[in-house]
Amino acid sequence: MIIIAQPDATEEQIEKIVAKVEEFGLEAQITRGESRVIVGVSGPEKLLHENPLASLAGVEAVLPAAAPYNLAAFARRGAASTVDICGVSIGGNAAVALICGPCSVESREQMLSTARLVKDCGARILRGGAFKPRTSPYSFQGLREDGLRFLAEARNETGLPVITEIMDARDLPVLERYADCLQIGARNMHNFSLLKEVGRSHLPVLLKRGFSATINELILSAEYILSGGNMNVLLCERGIRTFETSTRFTLDLSAVPILKAKTHLPVIVDPAHGVGVREFVPQMSLAAVAAGADAVMLELHEFPSLAMCDGEQALSAATLAKLVPRLRAVANAIGRDL
Numbered sequence: 315m316i317i318i319a320q321p322d323a324t325e326e327q328i329e330k331i332v333a334k335v336e337e338f339g340l341e342a343q344i345t346r347g348e349s350r351v352i353v354g355v356s357g358p359e360k361l362l363h364e365n366p367l368a369s370l371a372g373v374e375a376v377l378p379a380a381a382p383y384n385l386a387a388f389a390r391r392g393a394a395s396t397v398d399i400c401g402v403s404i405g406g407n408a409a410v411a412l413i414c415g416p417c418s419v420e421s422r423e424q425m426l427s428t429a430r431l432v433k434d435c436g437a438r439i440l441r442g443g444a445f446k447p448r449t450s451p452y453s454f455q456g457l458r459e460d461g462l463r464f465l466a467e468a469r470n471e472t473g474l475p476v477i478t479e480i481m482d483a484r485d486l487p488v489l490e491r492y493a494d495c496l497q498i499g500a501r502n503m504h505n506f507s508l509l510k511e512v513g514r515s516h517l518p519v520l521l522k523r524g525f526s527a528t529i530n531e532l533i534l535s536a537e538y539i540l541s542g543g544n545m546n547v548l549l550c551e552r553g554i555r556t557f558e559t560s561t562r563f564t565l566d567l568s569a570v571p572i573l574k575a576k577t578h579l580p581v582i583v584d585p586a587h588g589v590g591v592r593e594f595v596p597q598m599s600l601a602a603v604a605a606g607a608d609a610v611m612l613e614l615h616e617f618p619s620l621a622m623c624d625g626e627q628a629l630s631a632a633t634l635a636k637l638v639p640r641l642r643a644v645a646n647a648i649g650r651d652l
């Protein structure tokens with residue numbers, strides 16, 4: 315059970331709430347959120363005869379314990395949280411961030427020139443995969459540590475923090491040397507040992523929704539990372555598998571308001587993988603911002619038809635340059651900056 319205190323509840327009222335909980339032989343755990351205090355109650359709730367808590371002064375609501383997750387639950391903080399990636403804030407009231415870059419790091423020259431385009435278009439974080447989770451073992455698997463070096467060089471030149479995917483917990487030390495944020499890909503959302511490992515990292519983690527995962531399963535995967543002590547988790551909707559074949563996956567934009575109601579974590583949308591068809595990526599990016607996404611992640615390639623991975627969904631620099639002011643207009647329309 316969770317007791318949500320009124321925003322203006324006094325310390326004395328909180329103490330009385332805790333004393334009442336303990337009087338019934340239950341344990342109270344206080345969390346001080348930005349806007350209010352939350353008291354978690356554990357122990358056999360049947361000890362609470364006729365539940366006297368709701369009528370105490372300073373109590374706004376008494377809720378059943380939030381689903382099977384706790385640290386990710388909105389009620390845990392009572393406000394949306396913000397994750398900082400090397401000075402770029404994502405979530406809460408922060409400006410909507412644009413995360414952009416190639417699907418994979420292909421060469422030093424490609425990474426540096428793409429990073430300049432990313433910077434010029436106003437994106438604030440650079441993406442690029444050095445370890446690629448490919449469906450076929452014969453497809454390009456990424457440049458591994460060389461790719462990480464090129465990403466870090468691009469960061470040093472442009473000042474943009476970098477996000478890159480971790481596929482194997484054994485690579486964590488090398489990724490921690492180069493990356494500013496770790497990405498857990500859709501295919502690894504259920505890799506619980508990897509989630510536990512990144513839960514011990516000092517780096518923020520962008521966790522993508524598995525394409526056959528429910529919203530609650532995504533939140534529970536985030537809970538694995540949070541329960542390891544890493545509170546800097548960002549959730550990413552990237553499309554789920556349905557019977558529809560016109561798009562690569564089906565971008566589930568309803569996940570955005572639902573995740574924001576259920577959790578305090580920032581929510582990112584990746585329309586490129588969700589749609590998989592370049593032509594429709596701009597519209598779905600605009601819709602993602604309208605739905606309340608805290609950041610939009612896009613793939614960009616100088617020559618999309620030559621990309622070694624996901625070229626069909628990569629935007630050209632010209633398309634991106636036209637899209638950014640429109641994304642900003644939508645963000646402004648819902649009271650946010652971009």
Ligand code: PEP
Pocket residue numbers: 417443447498499500501522552587
């Ligand atoms: C990617 O971001 O390039 C990627 C592989 O994404 P996902 O895990 O969502 O397929």
Ligand code: MN
Pocket residue numbers: 417418587613623624
């Ligand atoms: Mn990709």
